[in-house]
Amino acid sequence: MNQTTNPYMPYPVRIDRITSENEARDLKTFKVVFLDPEHTKAFHHIPGQFAELSLLGKGESPIGIASSPTEEGHLLFTVKKTGVVTGELHNLTEGKVIGVRGPLGKSYPIDRMKGKNVVIVGGGFAFTTLRALTKYMIDDGNRDDFGEITVIYGARSPGELLYKEELKEWEARDDLKTYITVDKGDGNWKGREGFVPTVLEEVAPSSKDALIAVCGPPIMIKFTLPVIKKLGFAPSDTILSLEMRMKCGIGKCGRCNIGSKYVCKDGPVFTLEELDVLPNEY
Amino acid sequence: MLEMTLDKxxxxxxxRLLGENRRLFAPVKDRMGTKFSEVADPSLVCLDGLNTNLSPKEVVFPQWETLYTFKEDHANEVKLAAQETLLFGARPCDARALGLLDQVFTWEGIDDPYYLRRREKTCVVALACNTPGEACFCTSVGGSPVGEIGADVLAFDLGEQLYLRALTERGEALLKEASTLTEKATEEDxxxxQQAAAEAEKQLQAIPIPKDLAALKESFDAEIWEELGLKCLGCGTCAYVCPTCHCFDITDETKKGVGRRVRNWDSCAFSLFTLHGSGHNPRTTQAARYRQRVLHKFLYCPENFGEAFCVGCGRCITNCPAGLDLRAVLERLSSLAKVT
Incomplete structure (x- = not known):
């Protein structure tokens, strides 16, 4: 939290650009810019953290921050049209003012990742904070801090892949290995077909001196965790990010707990080791 | 330590004197029993009742409050000032509960400005219980019918007079302000x-409280929750009457672009409490929701704050429409703990 005064007040931001991400047109990326330059300076996030997007009159929705802090001057949020707040957000046009409250929660363990190989495994629209993490690691000035970087990202169909243009850039780079896959291709798809866990098993990144971060739909996580284990990643080196219904985002309102841990402030990023001792209630 | 007596x-x-420059909250009779209300006329104050239906937590954490107002896309902060407040006649369990709420609303250095503005201005005069109620079990959860935690002044009803003991500087200043009406307590007083305190504590029976946290963790998958979940109606009454329950919702109220963002008490007993936008719900059964309430108080809070979030006031027991008795639940959990 940067807001030292009132943690419930959102910062006003202007929607600078809206990108429709998928064919189903229910995923949009909102690039937002703070109205007050002081707020830009005050907002320091680390990949993995989230913010409450605030629409006055509708409510708030906790959304992972998809941009890296190395992308200065703006924030990115990729939002699926789901309920009241996100539905209204999808109706907005560029130039409209909304609110951002945060940054909230714990980030990916960047310090632990430094000097190590990092494997990123993402599925569907859960790729947002992994995009922030990857972008952070490969940006100028940071790339040398990390060892080999492997990105495995999949979606149901080519049209459902997020950040399509950027993925092409990543594939062209020689300082990270990018594996993009879809469950089922279409007529134009020349890339890989196959489920994320299968591709992970084929790529078989080494678990030596490496951490693995994985985000995706529950069904993907279910089949990916055994592969991660088989590859030899320790539970303490396996990083996941959870979703939970939230309100305050600061550990007061009592909505997002799993056992004694609050997803809003103790997460959303957890190691598998931390999750293994929590009750199965998420 | 300032010790005074006040003729009843x-x-x-x-x-009236102390209420001149303060908001006064005290128990008053209403058609449902007694209730903590803001009192303009002290003749309405009723100190005979034991536990009010609702705890006085609403004095510092109202059931409904505005976080900020807005017009179209512009949010306006509300003034976070609070008036000096006297909470008079809270029972020791309720005073202790305020101390527990303090921990949540300042947890890990994140202060809740809405709670603290009121809490910091509230002077608590607790009234010791000479005769605890039938559902009371404060001594079993670390409290006392004559406990001092969370209070600024502890009062005893000695029949003809009230004995008043200042516990904090704020309490001492309060008593000094009214010194024209009080007298120094005598040795006899x-x-x-002391006698009243000893007799009050004697009247309370100890009930078993599960304190083995590892065993409580094991109870997560126990069958007991299924059975209790069948009884629980999910009405949320226990959370509303509980002096330590603090879960809240944040909602918007709006009309033609003008409105306010408010927070309201909420309850983990409600099925929508944890429902995700996607339709996924981590707690789909009443069993899971009832378990959350009990384990939050007796396992998760001890893990996070070092003590259970239950002060033994018994309100959840007397007000449960399904007759669920927390004491019986705790007893069964304790015996589960012994077995495992």
Whole structure:
């Protein structure tokens, strides 16, 4: 939290650009810019953290921050049209003012990742904070801090892949290995077909001196965790990010707990080791 | 330590004097029993009742409050000032509960400005219980019918007079302000207080409280929750009457672009409490929701704050429409803990 005064007040931001991400047109990326330059300076996030997007009159929705802090001057949020707040957000046009409250929660363990190989495994629209993490690691000035970087990202169909243009850039780079896959291709798809866990098993990144971060739909996580284990990643080196219904985002309102841990402030990023001792209630 | 007595015939005058520059909250009779209300006329104050239906937590954490107002896309902060407040006649369990709420609303250095503005201005005069109620079990959860935690002044009803003991600087200043109405407590008064305290504690039976946290963790998958979940109606009454329950919702109220963002008490007993936008719900059964309430108080809070979030006031027991008795639940959990 940067807001030292009132943690419930959102910062006003202007929607600078809206990108429709998928064919189903229910995923949009909102690039937002703070109205007050002081707020830009005050907002320091680390990949993995989230913010409450605030629409006055509708409510708030906790959304992972998809941009890296190395992308200065703006924030990115990729939002699926789901309920009241996100539905209204999808109706907005560029130039409209909304609110951002945060940054909230714990980030990916960047310090632990430094000097190590990092494997990123993402599925569907859960790729947002992994995009922030990857972008952070490969940006100028940071790339040398990390060892080999492997990105495995999949979606149901080519049209459902997020950040399509950027993925092409990543594939062209020689300082990270990018594996993009879809469950089922279409007529134009020349890339890989196959489920994320299968591709992970084929790529078989080494678990030596490496951490693995994985985000995706529950069904993907279910089949990916055994592969991660088989590859030899320790539970303490396996990083996941959870979703939970939230309100305050600061550990007061009592909505997002799993056992004694609050997803809003103790997460959303957890190691598998931390999750293994929590009750199965998420 | 300032120890005074106040003739009971002067209680109204005492409250009128202290209420001149304060908001006064005290138990008053209403059609449902007694209730903590803001009192303009001290003659309405009723100190005979034991536990009010609702705890006085609403004095510092109202059931409904505005976080900020807005017009179209512009949010306006509300003034976070609070008036000096006297909470008079809270029972020791309720005073202790305020101390527990303090921990949540300042947890890990994140202060809740809405709670603290009121809490910091609230002087608590607790009234010790001479005769605890049938559902009371404060001594079993680390409290006492004559406990001092969370209070600024502890009062005892000695029949003809109230004995008042200042516990904090704020409490001492309060008593000094009303010194024209009070007298110094005599040795006789102090002895009478000691006797009353001993007798009050004697009347409370100890009930088993599960304290083995590892065993409580094991109870997560126990069958007991299925059975209790079948009884629980999911009405949320227990959370609303509980002095330590603090879960809240944040909602918007709006009309033609003008409105306010408010927070309201909420309850983990409600099925929508954890429902995700995607339709996924981590707690789909009433069993899971009832388990959350009990384990939050007796396992998760001890893990996070070092103590259970239950002060033994018994309100959830007397007000449960399904007759769920927390004492019986705790007893069964304790015996589960012994087995495992």
């Amino acid at each position: 015939s002067k209680v109204q005058e005492f409250l 102090k002895q009478a207080v």
